[in-house]
Amino acid sequence: MTQEITAKAHAKVNLHLGVGHVREDGYHELVTVFQSLSLYDVVRITPADVMGAGCVEKLQADAPGVPEDASNLAWKAAEAVAQRSGEQLSRVAIELRKGIPVAGGMAGGSADAAATLLAMNATLQRPLSEAVLLEIAAELGSDIPFTLLGETRVGTGRGEALTPLMSRGQYHWALAFSKQGLSTPEVFAKLDTMEREAHLSYEAVAQALMRADAQTLAEALHNDLQAAALSLRPDLRKVLNMGERAGALRGIVSGSGPTCAFLCADAESAQEVAAELGVYYRTATATGPAPGAELMEGSAWSI
Template structure:
């Protein structure tokens, strides 16, 4: 039985899109997509603690990357995840959530979705609801298209809105350099720009509900050199139209012998594929010096999905126990 003050810590990965093909605008205002996700070594961490002293409801605090712009009410995906699980399991929605963010907000890497995935698993373990991974994935799909993948991790094909997942066979480790922007891009705005470009005559291919063959072959072989030319994103032209500096990042990567690169999802994060750690360091230095990115990360993929990690020591002098920034909201 979980006692007041006990906590569970879960980490879930951010993602990049190795392929993102976008279908026509549907009557419901959405686009069907075919996406190939890869989880990379950028992790969001959610601590779920059972409140003490009769406190009820969901409280949330945030620290780290983009904490100041992360909502602290029921629009926060992690809060919505806790409330949804409590409703489905028939348990009181009493939990203190503490989120440590490392993924950019509105950066096309699914950081908010990783928060939701981590919160689902953390609250399931804290409350002892006994939800299966399949049930958590189903709930995740109700919260957002990228949430199921943050639970599963690895490399996967996503259909529909991107939430119907099939694992993609692959081998090896891939090295990426991420160029982050200091301002996010609105996903709806990027899709609207995509629709405008298509209406103006930009090519729009019919969706093939499978992993593009060159991409699948490169992943199976663990061949980074073959993977680079196979990267594709139908939203890239729209994102670069709205934020021309993204194309300059891609050009710089090409000038430094990158194997390939693309805007991740709806942007503005740019993911550049390189041969190894040495090449990643060289490109990261060049990107930092260029001033084209507010932050540069060297990461690898694929990595695992959401999983529990050991809580940090409870001593108040431990550096990981510094108070989170920002206010704490209570949602009942």
């Protein structure tokens, strides 16, 4: 039997992102509506070749800018599962095949960590419960609990306290990626220097999702971080304008950026927008809502 566990790590888009004031712990109070997208990374776990300390022997990624050491969230996730399980585990190697842009505001690193939690759990003789995995996820990072569960959910606190949100219909997106990433802490720091009012109500988004109305949802999309991201990267205004002129219902900076996400009326429109933007930028299309982290068919781990 082949010892290999592979899992999909799905990207996210924030349909609404309201950012409150800085808390005593240094985090901002958030009210956000996450939606998982069909765009994904693949996380592959195999037995390591050599013995040594710790659970992870090595981590390799097929994209530049991804840390390949213990600072990577996927590495941390594997070690956390091993520690929480209390089992004597063989060391593993982790391979990341990236479809989600690095430092793109789509939770790629968090999604990789969530998929690693799921994949490592599949290697255990006594798998951890979903509740325990969610505890570990929240300890590792604010977006990881959502990327573990996926679908459409409201996040509060740091974004880790999640409530399911009814979402009818399927939504079509064109995505434009930037060669240069944006640091999430830098975007939040810039936001803190700006005069603004936090936009915390997501009622308009919730109503649009209930009605399965892409046009109404487009009008309701909101991101408090967008002004800060555009201040740091003024070139993103051009991307947003181009996508909307190409036929998107609305363009928005995804999370802390710099990826720009364009909600489109249908799959054909999303393809047209991606094709026009693709003359200048790397692009993709995606649909939502999608699942959270999921094991891929054919994964097996013998004890």
